[in-house]
Amino acid sequence: MKNIYLIGSGKIGFNIAIALKNSNISILGIHSRNKESGNRLAHKVNSKYFEELIIPRKTDLIIICVPDDEIQNVAKKIKNSAVIHTAGCSDIALLKDCSNNYGVVWPIQTFLENKKANLKNVPICIEANNKIFQKKLQSLFSKISNNIMNINFKQRQIIHLSAVFSCNFSNYLYSISEEILSKENLDLSILKPLILETTNNVFKYKSKNNQTGPARRKDFGTIKKHLDLLSLKEKKEYLKIYNLITNNIIKIYES
Amino acid sequence: MKNIYLIGSGKIGFNIAIALKNSNISILGIHSRNKESGNRLAHKVNSKYFEELIIPRKTDLIIICVPDDEIQNVAKKIKNSAVIHTAGCSDIALLKDCSNNYGVVWPIQTFLENKKANLKNVPICIEANNKIFQKKLQSLFSKISNNIMNINFKQRQIIHLSAVFSCNFSNYLYSISEEILSKENLDLSILKPLILETTNNVFKYKSKNNQTGPARRKDFGTIKKHLDLLSLKEKKEYLKIYNLITNNIIKIYES
Numbered sequence: 001m002k003n004i005y006l007i008g009s010g011k012i013g014f015n016i017a018i019a020l021k022n023s024n025i026s027i028l029g030i031h032s033r034n035k036e037s038g039n040r041l042a043h044k045v046n047s048k049y050f051e052e053l054i055i056p057r058k059t060d061l062i063i064i065c066v067p068d069d070e071i072q073n074v075a076k077k078i079k080n081s082a083v084i085h086t087a088g089c090s091d092i093a094l095l096k097d098c099s100n101n102y103g104v105v106w107p108i109q110t111f112l113e114n115k116k117a118n119l120k121n122v123p124i125c126i127e128a129n130n131k132i133f134q135k136k137l138q139s140l141f142s143k144i145s146n147n148i149m150n151i152n153f154k155q156r157q158i159i160h161l162s163a164v165f166s167c168n169f170s171n172y173l174y175s176i177s178e179e180i181l182s183k184e185n186l187d188l189s190i191l192k193p194l195i196l197e198t199t200n201n202v203f204k205y206k207s208k209n210n211q212t213g214p215a216r217r218k219d220f221g222t223i224k225k226h227l228d229l230l231s232l233k234e235k236k237e238y239l240k241i242y243n244l245i246t247n248n249i250i251k252i253y254e255s
Numbered sequence: 256m257k258n259i260y261l262i263g264s265g266k267i268g269f270n271i272a273i274a275l276k277n278s279n280i281s282i283l284g285i286h287s288r289n290k291e292s293g294n295r296l297a298h299k300v301n302s303k304y305f306e307e308l309i310i311p312r313k314t315d316l317i318i319i320c321v322p323d324d325e326i327q328n329v330a331k332k333i334k335n336s337a338v339i340h341t342a343g344c345s346d347i348a349l350l351k352d353c354s355n356n357y358g359v360v361w362p363i364q365t366f367l368e369n370k371k372a373n374l375k376n377v378p379i380c381i382e383a384n385n386k387i388f389q390k391k392l393q394s395l396f397s398k399i400s401n402n403i404m405n406i407n408f409k410q411r412q413i414i415h416l417s418a419v420f421s422c423n424f425s426n427y428l429y430s431i432s433e434e435i436l437s438k439e440n441l442d443l444s445i446l447k448p449l450i451l452e453t454t455n456n457v458f459k460y461k462s463k464n465n466q467t468g469p470a471r472r473k474d475f476g477t478i479k480k481h482l483d484l485l486s487l488k489e490k491k492e493y494l495k496i497y498n499l500i501t502n503n504i505i506k507i508y509e510s
Contacts (some may be wrong), residue, residue, distance in 0.1 A: 067474065161435060162443075166446050169428050173425050174420075180413055190404075191418060198421075212426075219322065249427055
């Protein structure tokens with residue numbers, strides 16, 4: 001699979017293209033609805049931008065890097081010897097009419113706009129509709145990560161869901177902290193040793209044993225003070241989150 | 256302030272005693288309601304365990320390391336030239352009848368049972384009822400941390416509240432991920448590069464710009480799949496949290 005064609009130039013397309021290029025795997029062409037980012041990415045990885053979805057005959061593998069709900073639309077328009085998508089929560093069967101060899105390659109990582117991520121240690125989940133193609137995908141993507149895993153759809157969905165809690169939702173909690181602190185002219189960096197210790201602990205011990213804070217020790221006086229502070233702020237969403245998570249933690253350690 | 260007397264042998268007492276001892280500051284005595292942990296800690300830091308709350312005459316500083324809602328009870332029983340507590344969310348005025356010099360020393364860190372924390376880079380918040388005593392506390396505690404900060408009560412409460420979101424609540428989210436993954440025989444370590452990248456990003460960029468995931472991109476198909484997966488599980492609390500945070504993120508990026 002030497003001749004790769006990429007569809008999409010968003011964050012995941014950007015990172016996969018760059019990782020492939022950095023592993024000396026050339027990209028035959030890149031199609032994107034977004035002319036500007038498509039052209040820019042093609043330029044960056046010494047590839048060619050295709051304004052129309054035209055797939056060169058010699059293409060060995062198409063990698064679809066479009067939003068989840070557009071995979072099906074794109075799939076309708078393509079036929080090839082091998083096709084994969086890169087979505088954590090989408091079935092590979094979406095691609096069954098495009099090819100005899102279809103699958104998914106999903107890196108468990110959060111990608112920011114125009115920021116290169118290092119994929120070397122990132123687990124990449126692979127699933128394919130047949131063993132031979134699965135092996136080929138393993139072989140290709142082991143060049144960009146040393147952590148290739150065969151993961152079925154059920155597991156992949158569960159990993160995706162757990163990633164939402166651990167990454168997307170914890171980032172949202174950090175943004176609440178950042179906002180609350182900024183009103184007192186304090187910076188989130190004041191919590192850096194605390195946040196780093198929290199994440200360190202979670203890989204050393206069971207997270208249930210790492211739980212600390214007023215809810216864990218049923219310190220209702222402090223909880224009351226926090227609720228009063230949050231009531232003074234304009235956002236009642238934060239109060240709701242505080243109440244919900246606090247009550248859940250209290251319940252866990254009730255016995 | 257050479258003769259220090261510590262009240263409490265819980266996680267915070269344990270860590271402050273050890274940090275002081277490691278900085279060659281001796282501890283005159285330790286009182287704790289818990290005979291076993293009190294004795295053990297006194298032994299560990301070459302100090303003396305006091306079963307009764309008897310404060311030696313030559314004591315220069317009493318450090319109260321008891322749960323927040325017991326500070327007042329302890330305060331009623333002591334008189335000394337200088338007294339501090341170590342609670343993030345409690346007023347120093349609780350100590351005003353014990354001494355002419357009172358204050359707080361609060362390290363912004365999460366402490367686990369019987370686990371020594373390195374306090375060297377941990378911000379320690381100091382507040383005192385007078386400037387001279389404040390200087391003395393700065394001087395003493397700068398021996399155990401190189402990040403001593405003068406923080407007033409309002410700010411300290413806000414830092415404490417933000418720490419609950421960023422540490423206690425994010426650890427709770429990790430525990431949800433851990434539980435969900437374990438049902439598919441997967442380990443939380445699969446999310447390690449993701450979680451580390453998430454915390455790295457938060458100190459490099461604004462957390463609002465770091466937000467990724469289905470809620471951020473209004474990917475309602477994926478959100479529906481996640482809700483279906485969570486409905487299959489026995490815990491409706493997780494569904495509530497997913498809905499609440501997802502709706503909040505959608506609202507933030509609506510415009």
